[in-house]
Amino acid sequence: MVRSPLTATSASQDSKMAGRKLALKTIDWIAFWEIIPQNQKAIANSLKSWNEILTSRLAALPENPPSIDWAYYKANVAKAGLVDDFEKKFNALKVPIPEDPYTALVDAEEKEDVKSCAEWVSLSKARVVEYEKKMEKYKNLIPFEQMTIEDLNEAFPETKLDKQKYPYWPHQPIENL
Amino acid sequence: MKTTKNFYLARPVSGHLAPALTDSPIRGHRNAKIAVWNSADHAVPSGTFCCRHSGPLSEECSLPRSRTLGPVTERNALKSPNGQDFNRVLQATRTFHTEQPHLAPVPPLPEYGGKVRHGLIPEEFFQYLYPKTGVTGPYVLGTGLILYALSKEIYVITGETITGLAVIGLYIFGVKKFGPSVAAFADKLNEQKLAQLEEAKQASIKQIQDAVDMEKAQQALVQKRHYLFDVQRNNIALALEVTYRERLHRVYKEVKNRLDYHISVQNMMRRKEQEHMINWVEKHVVQSISAQQVLNIFDVLTLYLYL
Numbered sequence: 001m002v003r004s005p006l007t008a009t010s011a012s013q014d015s016k017m018a019g020r021k022l023a024l025k026t027i028d029w030i031a032f033w034e035i036i037p038q039n040q041k042a043i044a045n046s047l048k049s050w051n052e053i054l055t056s057r058l059a060a061l062p063e064n065p066p067s068i069d070w071a072y073y074k075a076n077v078a079k080a081g082l083v084d085d086f087e088k089k090f091n092a093l094k095v096p097i098p099e100d101p102y103t104a105l106v107d108a109e110e111k112e113d114v115k116s117c118a119e120w121v122s123l124s125k126a127r128v129v130e131y132e133k134k135m136e137k138y139k140n141l142i143p144f145e146q147m148t149i150e151d152l153n154e155a156f157p158e159t160k161l162d163k164q165k166y167p168y169w170p171h172q173p174i175e176n177l
Numbered sequence: 178m179k180t181t182k183n184f185y186l187a188r189p190v191s192g193h194l195a196p197a198l199t200d201s202p203i204r205g206h207r208n209a210k211i212a213v214w215n216s217a218d219h220a221v222p223s224g225t226f227c228c229r230h231s232g233p234l235s236e237e238c239s240l241p242r243s244r245t246l247g248p249v250t251e252r253n254a255l256k257s258p259n260g261q262d263f264n265r266v267l268q269a270t271r272t273f274h275t276e277q278p279h280l281a282p283v284p285p286l287p288e289y290g291g292k293v294r295h296g297l298i299p300e301e302f303f304q305y306l307y308p309k310t311g312v313t314g315p316y317v318l319g320t321g322l323i324l325y326a327l328s329k330e331i332y333v334i335t336g337e338t339i340t341g342l343a344v345i346g347l348y349i350f351g352v353k354k355f356g357p358s359v360a361a362f363a364d365k366l367n368e369q370k371l372a373q374l375e376e377a378k379q380a381s382i383k384q385i386q387d388a389v390d391m392e393k394a395q396q397a398l399v400q401k402r403h404y405l406f407d408v409q410r411n412n413i414a415l416a417l418e419v420t421y422r423e424r425l426h427r428v429y430k431e432v433k434n435r436l437d438y439h440i441s442v443q444n445m446m447r448r449k450e451q452e453h454m455i456n457w458v459e460k461h462v463v464q465s466i467s468a469q470q471v472l473n474i475f476d477v478l479t480l481y482l483y484l
Binding site for chain 2: 023025027028031035036047048050054055061063065066076077078083096098100102106107110113114117120121127128131132134135141144146156
């Protein structure tokens with residue numbers, strides 16, 4: 001039996017909502033999945049699902065609530081001044097925009113991450129250089145048919161027989177033969 | 178003679194043995210012992226032959242005495258700059274110690290040793306005698322020497338002779354029959370060793386390559402790390418927005434609820450008043466109907482029944 005007034009956005013209502021814009025970055029989910037190591041896949045999954053939950057909730061809520069038809073209420077409510085009072089208070093009310101202490105944390109984390117990544121990348125490059133050197137050495141080996149045992153020991157130091165430790169032939173523990 | 182050109186002997190013959198002439202063969206030695214010649218040991222006119230295994234190991238040999246690992250295959254066979262195959266050409270003169278010693282990579286061993294006739298006598302001997310005595314010369318010499326030794330009893334025929342002949346016959350038979358297979362077996366062993374080494378080397382190379390690739394992939398991934406933080410920031414923004422909107426909606430709902438409550442209370446009161454009034458009116462109307470009027474109405478009704 002309650003008549004709900006039809007919603008009609010009036011200009012007076014819009015002024016209440018502050019001009020906030022939702023700035024969301026587009027996410028490449030495949031790349032996001034790639035960078036997560038195996039042992040953190042669960043956390044990544046929860047992040048993703050939270051994202052989905054929140055987007056759906058956001059989609060369900062219209063940006064502004066419908067506005068209240070004061071004229072109708074003024075006409076119908078018997079108590080004088082009640083509606084005016086409500087209207088005044090309603091317009092004066094400012095819903096606080098929730099504060100955001102968390103983005104700062106995320107930014108700080110990201111900065112640290114960038115730093116550690118840069119460090120890691122430089123280490124990685126050094127490693128790559130070492131590997132390349134080793135590769136060169138291996139690629140430039142003379143063919144085995146033309147090596148002597150000394151050459152072999154130079155190229156693969158693990159083949160060198162320790163004649164101090166095992167002075168008698170075969171210069172290695174029997175198990176290695 | 179052609180002008181000398183330098184080339185090098187195979188390693189076990191000690192690398193500091195330097196060059197010989199263009200049309201000299203490589204004296205291939207698969208023997209582990211190093212045969213070292215000093216140039217003083219030989220007269221070096223044209224047409225000398227060198228003995229095969231000669232001389233003690235020289236102290237001059239500055240290189241390690243070691244043995245190369247592998248057989249020489251056809252592809253390693255040395256060729257002279259002119260394309261002659263050294264394995265088949267006679268060695269004429271040799272000069273030694275005229276160049277710096279050469280180290281690795283060692284030129285590969287020739288596949289076959291110097292040619293030998295009847296398993297005993299080097300080919301060079303026959304070639305040496307050829308200009309003077311022709312093809313049959315060395316054979317005649319050999320026959321003559323044998324007959325001389327027999328007739329002069331320099332070599333005495335005893336029971337041992339028969340033994341010797343039999344044993345030598347057996348040796349020759351054995352070698353001819355089983356030699357190649359034994360050689361193949363030995364070669365196979367060596368091949369296995371080489372294959373093992375080769376495999377190890379390839380595995381190492383592959384491992385390093387994999388490591389390099391992985392490092393490169395990881396480096397590429399570093400570019401994408403910002404997505405992690407983007408997701409987090411997005412989540413935060415979404416949550417805040419959702420909260421804010423929910424608050425707005427709540428305010429609206431509450432206010433509207435209160436206003437609607439007032440209205441519905443009013444409506445309900447009015448309805449109640451109406452009903453009450455109706456009831457009251459009805460009651461009084463009913464009360465006001467006197468008994469007499471009731472009887473009159475009954476008469477009228479019975480009249481209607483009969484009609």
